[in-house]
Amino acid sequence: xxxxxxxxxxxxxxxxxxxxxxxxxxxxxxxxxxxxxxxxxxxxxxxxxxxxxxxxxxxxxxxxxxxxxxxxxxxxxxxxxxxxxxxxxxxxxxxxxxxxxxxxxxxxxxxxxxxxxxxxxxxxxxxxxxxxxxxxxxxxxxxxxxxxxxxxxxxxxxxxxxxxxxx
Amino acid sequence: xxxxxxxxxxxxxxxxxxxxxxxxxxxxxxxxxxxxxxxxxxxxxxxxxxxxxxxxxxxxxxxxxxxxxxxxxxxxxxxxxxxxxxxxxxxxxxxxxxxxxxxxxxxxxxxxxxxxxxxxxxxxxxxxxxxxxxxxxxxxxxxxxxxxxxxxxxxxxxxxxxxxxxxxxxxxxxxxxxxxxxxxxxxxxxxxxxxxxxxxxxxxxxxxxxxxxxxxxxxxxxxxxxxxxxxxxxxxxxxxxxxxxxxxxxxxxxxxxxxxxxxxxxxxxxxxxxxxxxxxxxxxxxxxxxxxxxxxxxxxxxxxxxxxxxxxxxxxxxxxxxxxxxxxxxxxxxxxxxxxxxxxxxxxxxxxxxxxxxxxxxxxxxxxxxxxxxxxxxxxxxxxxxxxxxxxxx
Amino acid sequence: xxxxxxxxxxxxxxxxxxxxxxxxxxxxxxxxxxxxxxxxxxxxxxxxxxxxxxxxxxxxxxxxxxxxxxxxxxxxxxxxxxxxxxxxxxxxxxxxxxxxxx
Numbered sequence: 001x002x003x004x005x006x007x008x009x010x011x012x013x014x015x016x017x018x019x020x021x022x023x024x025x026x027x028x029x030x031x032x033x034x035x036x037x038x039x040x041x042x043x044x045x046x047x048x049x050x051x052x053x054x055x056x057x058x059x060x061x062x063x064x065x066x067x068x069x070x071x072x073x074x075x076x077x078x079x080x081x082x083x084x085x086x087x088x089x090x091x092x093x094x095x096x097x098x099x100x101x102x103x104x105x106x107x108x109x110x111x112x113x114x115x116x117x118x119x120x121x122x123x124x125x126x127x128x129x130x131x132x133x134x135x136x137x138x139x140x141x142x143x144x145x146x147x148x149x150x151x152x153x154x155x156x157x158x159x160x161x162x163x164x165x166x167x
Numbered sequence: 168x169x170x171x172x173x174x175x176x177x178x179x180x181x182x183x184x185x186x187x188x189x190x191x192x193x194x195x196x197x198x199x200x201x202x203x204x205x206x207x208x209x210x211x212x213x214x215x216x217x218x219x220x221x222x223x224x225x226x227x228x229x230x231x232x233x234x235x236x237x238x239x240x241x242x243x244x245x246x247x248x249x250x251x252x253x254x255x256x257x258x259x260x261x262x263x264x265x266x267x268x269x270x271x272x273x274x275x276x277x278x279x280x281x282x283x284x285x286x287x288x289x290x291x292x293x294x295x296x297x298x299x300x301x302x303x304x305x306x307x308x309x310x311x312x313x314x315x316x317x318x319x320x321x322x323x324x325x326x327x328x329x330x331x332x333x334x335x336x337x338x339x340x341x342x343x344x345x346x347x348x349x350x351x352x353x354x355x356x357x358x359x360x361x362x363x364x365x366x367x368x369x370x371x372x373x374x375x376x377x378x379x380x381x382x383x384x385x386x387x388x389x390x391x392x393x394x395x396x397x398x399x400x401x402x403x404x405x406x407x408x409x410x411x412x413x414x415x416x417x418x419x420x421x422x423x424x425x426x427x428x429x430x431x432x433x434x435x436x437x438x439x440x441x442x443x444x445x446x447x448x449x450x451x452x453x454x455x456x457x458x459x460x461x462x463x464x465x466x467x468x469x470x471x472x473x474x475x476x477x478x479x480x481x482x483x484x485x486x487x488x489x490x491x492x493x494x495x496x497x498x499x500x501x502x503x504x505x506x507x508x509x510x511x512x513x514x515x516x517x518x519x520x521x522x523x524x525x526x527x528x529x530x531x532x533x534x535x536x537x538x539x540x541x542x543x544x545x546x547x548x549x550x551x552x553x554x555x556x557x558x559x560x561x
Numbered sequence: 562x563x564x565x566x567x568x569x570x571x572x573x574x575x576x577x578x579x580x581x582x583x584x585x586x587x588x589x590x591x592x593x594x595x596x597x598x599x600x601x602x603x604x605x606x607x608x609x610x611x612x613x614x615x616x617x618x619x620x621x622x623x624x625x626x627x628x629x630x631x632x633x634x635x636x637x638x639x640x641x642x643x644x645x646x647x648x649x650x651x652x653x654x655x656x657x658x659x660x661x662x663x
Binding site for chain 3: 003004011018022031038044048050056069072073094105106117126127135140154157158161
Binding site: 032051052054055056067071074075128 | 290
């Protein structure tokens with residue numbers, strides 16, 4: 001019961017905030033709506049037994065990435081977006097195509113996938129920090145190391161870009 | 168059903184104690200600061216200004232709640248709400264004592280224990296940046312904006328050393344839940360050195376503790392890192408445009424963050440609720456301390472320096488005597504003594520906060536950033552490296 | 562009853578992904594386009610975790626963890642690029658950033 005209620009609340013919040021991200025004219029409203037999506041997704045991860053991922057979602061996405069976004073938006077003091085001319089194709093076919101996309105995928109999920117489990121909170125808690133750590137440092141050790149190199153490259157890239165700006 | 172009732176009782180108790188501490192922390196801060204600067208501090212409202220917090224609350228509630236016409240209304244109202252609610256959440260997972268048994272009901276002295284407790288605290292402290300940043304941005308005022316930007320930059324930068332300093336005690340405890348971390352620090356080396364994490368073998372976390380506290384000062388925007396609200400540069404920083412209850416909520420969130428982060432520090436480094444001395448002696452420490460306080464009060468009453476001292480000090484003395492008696496009851500000792508030890512550690516750290524505020528000048532902004540990235544960050548990394556190596560070897 | 566079918570999670574993920582695509586295609590501000598990409602990544606993460614629940618394996622968690630890390634790296638570089646664009650051209654509209662050389 002509580003599961004269903006919690007899922008419905010979070011799903012509604014996520015979808016409303018998702019629409020807000022797309023429809024709001026001001027970047028900061030979009031960014032904050034995206035934080036709303038991320039927080040409700042974190043709750044859904046908890047329901048799915050992924051407690052570590054839920055917390056990582058809040059720390060990495062909510063805390064680091066989105067703070068960076070809001071910081072940049074505030075720094076640039078970016079105003080509201082100007083409505084610009086869209087191509088006739090996007091105007092006519094965009095929305096139907098999107099709805100068709102959602103419909104087809106929803107149909108596929110219901111029809112083609114093998115029978116799916118029902119989610120009960122607490123029935124499977126596999127995603128503890130311990131399990132994730134074990135898998136991360138054994139099976140996925142190489143990707144993990146590669147990812148660390150990727151981050152290093154990203155840092156260097158960001159510094160290089162900022163450096164050029166200062167000169 | 169039982170679970171819900173017990174949880175509700177615990178929530179009420181924790182909330183009441185937390186809010187009272189929040190209100191009186193401000194009084195303590197003003198008193199301590201005053202005495203550091205050879206003043207007397209609040210004296211007028213109630214005996215020794217003890218009713219000052221109430222007066223402040225009444226003042227803030229009855230002030231006009233201004234909504235400046237040029238602000239971004241939605242975010243302007245959202246920001247203080249966000250700041251205060253995020254600041255009040257984390258206390259829910261702080262343990263104040265061991266598992267206790269009252270009338271056959273076993274319960275933890277903690278609202279709830281999470282497997283990922285530490286991560287939750289980190290997540291909330293990461294998200295609480297938005298309160299300050301949004302307040303600064305939505306006020307539509309350049310000083311507020313500067314304050315908000317400084318606050319978010321500072322909190323992002325100091326989040327890193329804070330997290331790295333937290334990792335080393337986690338390596339020693341081998342768990343992320345606060346209760347397990349607290350339990351792992353029970354016992355004594357050679358019968359008298361407590362196994363708190365700052366004394367814990369193989370690598371005592373004393374440096375980790377100092378680094379954590381420095382980062383915590385910055386994380387809570389306190390002196391010497393109170394750049395976001397440096398009044399001689401930025402008027403009052405991100406809350407310049409706020410008045411009445413909205414201003415009060417920023418104030419509350421600052422103090423709530425202080426209490427939370429000192430609680431986290433005492434769980435992670437200072438052995439949570441475990442006493443400094445082995446059990447046969449430590450159960451009587453609270454009683455002795457309260458008795459001593461009562462004696463001091465009676466001594467002061469015997470030679471009054473101010474008007475009405477001969478009335479107020481005996482009353483304080485009697486209060487302390489009652490407290491001493493309560494802490495001497497064997498039945499209550501099982502859960503009051505751990506709570507007292509926990510509170511005394513948190514109180515000591517909070518006093519350090521005020522002490523530092525009374526003594527240190529403010530950093531310059533570039534010094535602040537340079538300090539974080541060139542000193543604090545490498546030091547915490549080194550501390551983590553040594554701890555990890557020693558834990559792996561032994 | 563009280564159990565949520567897993568397909569609801571997947572459909573939620575599809576809706577969020579579609580919203581991300583819509584934002585990516587329709588919006589003209591660089592920052593919002595970037596935010597839409599993050600929205601799509603989040604939607605994919607949700608389906609990773611949901612499938613992970615179905616299989617009772619945590620490999621999906623690891624993938625979503627990697628996605629987060631990549632998103633963080635991407636945000637760092639992307640925002641640096643946005644800052645540079647704004648400094649050089651004074652605009653954040655993608656259709657105004659159309660010359661290869663200043």
